[in-house]
């Protein structure tokens with residue numbers, strides 16, 4: 001996906017969280033720069049002696065905004081998704097208020113006739129703007145707005161006073177330079193984020209079927225076992241295997257076998273509509289499914305539906321048309337406490353049930369004895 005496309009991802013997605021975490025982290029060191037720089041420059045250049053009220057008011061305003069920004073930075077990425085816009089608005093306000101006030105003081109320094117004051121404000125301002133542009137570059141609009149608000153008062157004052165044309169030219173040039181930097185850094189940020197996401201996706205995806213791979217399935221199984229144990233929920237695992245797949249490969253070739261696996265995978269994904277269902281290619285011609293919050297009856301229905309759809313499906317590839325069947329092993333338990341090795345044991349039960357399904361003639365769903373005993377209350381989870 002192109003960098004530009006991702007910049008406009010909808011609010012509330014995972015991308016929002018990731019990007020704003022980055023922005024907040026990058027912006028953190030800059031929060032206290034404003035009052036500190038201003039206080040040091042106003043004191044060292046003698047500006048505070050001539051204008052004590054203004055100097056102190058600016059210190060107070062910049063410090064107040066720093067505190068608001070700090071609180072905002074702590075909570076921005078932790079609030080409920082529906083409150084994100086308000087907190088994001090407050091983040092913008094803090095940034096623009098800081099840059100507006102500091103930029104105005106820089107503009108004032110141009111008119112002050114105090115060379116040391118204006119030089120220090122110019123140097124510090126240039127540094128702060130460059131740092132801010134770098135921090136906010138994941139959001140191009142924020143970075144642009146920030147640079148404009150910071151530098152505009154200086155440009156206006158320099159143009160207005162007529163004898164500061166050189167300074168005005170310098171600030172306008174600097175603004176263009178920053179503009180270019182925003183574009184460049186924004187593009188670099190999104191390209192690297194995109195690469196990171198692609199790599200993460202590849203590491204959890206099976207390239208043939210685009211289903212999740214075994215590693216992801218194992219991680220998810222552990223996580224869902226934990227969650228289900230904590231909430232005393234049902235958890236079902238299905239292990240599915242294509243029947244006589246060696247014969248399919250031998251008869252029609254490996255390419256056709258691959259196509260069969262893709263079409264079987266497609267039936268699985270289209271028949272698992274719940275967002276919490278996890279489906280993976282466990283290896284070879286074996287697939288696995290986790291149905292969190294689903295009891296034995298529900299899991300049997302799902303397994304039977306999938307088995308039935310695959311049995312009826314005609315697999316067409318090039319000039320060949322054939323059918324395949326699958327055998328399914330199933331385990332369904334209500335979990336009350338998590339123990340080490342629980343996910344592996346549950347999977348083993350489903351796998352043993354699959355073995356029975358093969359033994360009993362294939363093209364069928366067999367439920368693990370562990371789950372029937374558990375549903376009848378004969379076995380406690382702890383003794384699985």
Ligand SMILES: Nc1nc2c(ncn2[C@@H]2O[C@H](COP(=O)(O)OP(=O)(O)OP(=O)(O)O)[C@@H](O)[C@H]2O)c(=O)[nH]1
Nearest residue numbers: 241242243244245246247249254257258284285358
């Ligand atoms: N085309 C293709 N074949 C695969 C892939 N992974 C595994 N296989 C084949 O799947 C076949 C599995 O064979 P077996 O384990 O003997 O099982 P089966 O023939 O399906 O017999 P049962 O499972 O007992 O019904 C082997 O021939 C593997 O080469 C794959 O990615 N693509």
